[in-house]
Amino acid sequence: MNKKLFLISLLVLSTQALSNENIDETIDLDIEGVNIEEQIIFDQKQQDFVNSIKRKLEETKLELSKYKTEAEKNAVIVKNMPKKWNHEVYFGVEQEINSDADWKFLDGSLATSPYVGMFMSKDGSKLLYDFQFLKTYIDDNEEYNRNRFSAGVTYRDSFNLKNGKNGNWGVRLGYRNDSYHWDSMKEGTSLPSYSGYARKGEERNEIWLRPTASLNMTPKIRLNASLSFRFIDRELDYARFGNEYSKTTRDWSNIQEHMIGARYTFDSKNFVSLDYLFVREDLKRTLLNTENFAMLRYFHFFPNRDTLSPYVRIALGNGEQKYYNGVKEVIRVDDVSRPRIGIQYKHNLTPNTSLLVDVYYRAQTVDPDNGPKRDENFFLWFAELSHKF
Numbered sequence: 001m002n003k004k005l006f007l008i009s010l011l012v013l014s015t016q017a018l019s020n021e022n023i024d025e026t027i028d029l030d031i032e033g034v035n036i037e038e039q040i041i042f043d044q045k046q047q048d049f050v051n052s053i054k055r056k057l058e059e060t061k062l063e064l065s066k067y068k069t070e071a072e073k074n075a076v077i078v079k080n081m082p083k084k085w086n087h088e089v090y091f092g093v094e095q096e097i098n099s100d101a102d103w104k105f106l107d108g109s110l111a112t113s114p115y116v117g118m119f120m121s122k123d124g125s126k127l128l129y130d131f132q133f134l135k136t137y138i139d140d141n142e143e144y145n146r147n148r149f150s151a152g153v154t155y156r157d158s159f160n161l162k163n164g165k166n167g168n169w170g171v172r173l174g175y176r177n178d179s180y181h182w183d184s185m186k187e188g189t190s191l192p193s194y195s196g197y198a199r200k201g202e203e204r205n206e207i208w209l210r211p212t213a214s215l216n217m218t219p220k221i222r223l224n225a226s227l228s229f230r231f232i233d234r235e236l237d238y239a240r241f242g243n244e245y246s247k248t249t250r251d252w253s254n255i256q257e258h259m260i261g262a263r264y265t266f267d268s269k270n271f272v273s274l275d276y277l278f279v280r281e282d283l284k285r286t287l288l289n290t291e292n293f294a295m296l297r298y299f300h301f302f303p304n305r306d307t308l309s310p311y312v313r314i315a316l317g318n319g320e321q322k323y324y325n326g327v328k329e330v331i332r333v334d335d336v337s338r339p340r341i342g343i344q345y346k347h348n349l350t351p352n353t354s355l356l357v358d359v360y361y362r363a364q365t366v367d368p369d370n371g372p373k374r375d376e377n378f379f380l381w382f383a384e385l386s387h388k389f
Helices: 002-080
Strands: 085-100 111-122 127-138 141-160 166-181 196-216 221-226 229-242 244-267 270-283 287-301 307-315 319-324 330-337 340-350 353-368 374-388
Touching: none
Parallel strands: none
Antiparallel strands: 085 111, 085 374, 111 127, 127 141, 141 166, 166 196, 196 221, 196 229, 221 244, 229 244, 244 270, 270 287, 287 307, 287 319, 307 340, 319 330, 330 353, 340 353, 353 374
């Protein structure tokens, strides 16, 4: 009996255990089934989203490639187009007038110089070409004959620095021929009693080298610098050379004009520049001149883009001028002070035609060591008409 009860109890427990196990497995399977289905649905949506992004990216790539292709195509078209030459021609006249402290005109100081010139550049090129011819007439000498011809080429380019600043630079290489002759002096200096160094002519062949650069420090502040070197093969034709007649000498001379400064832009209509200028002229057998200046210039643009520009140049101390005779002996030393005040106006007659007028006044003091100190008044003005083709 006990044995039967034991077997029955064991059977019941086993059945209950199996029954519970099946229920747990069923519940687990149901729960896993729900999770898998939801995961599959989520993965499908995610894949659909990824696929849609891919399709949009492909469409964007195709669109960009189309634009790139068009841009490249246009670039090739532009590159293969014939390049146009641009010309700017100008005509002008310049006049120098000198008088004494009482504003009495000094004979022989009125120099009138008509000139003509041209700038040339090609579309897309970084080179600018320039040419000019000038002739000077002196008021009291009809035989004076001074001619000047110059030509040059300028390379221009821009640059960008790692700190984000940018600017421009350029260099001009030029040639200039400057000559004059006094035919009447062939007769007047041949007397044996005459002694001195009287020139009847001069010829210069000059090589110009002028590098320039500017750097935009901020949208309103720009730094500027330029160096100017003139190397001069100078031939002097003497009517009288000491006790000799009709002698020619030849030397290398040089002129330097270096400038450094800054420009401040107030807005699109106004800016001002302040610069330091160093000048040194070393003309063998004639002159050694050294001067320093500060230059202040204001620019104003009118609505029609006309430009008004007053300026002043202040001498930083007295300059020194040493004069030499034909054998390079110093014959006079002058302390000079030559400040300058002027104004320039540019009027646009048409979009391609403009008229430029500039006039400045200089009160200069000459203090020679072998003569009395004297004050002089000097004017220079020029007018120039230019047209762009």
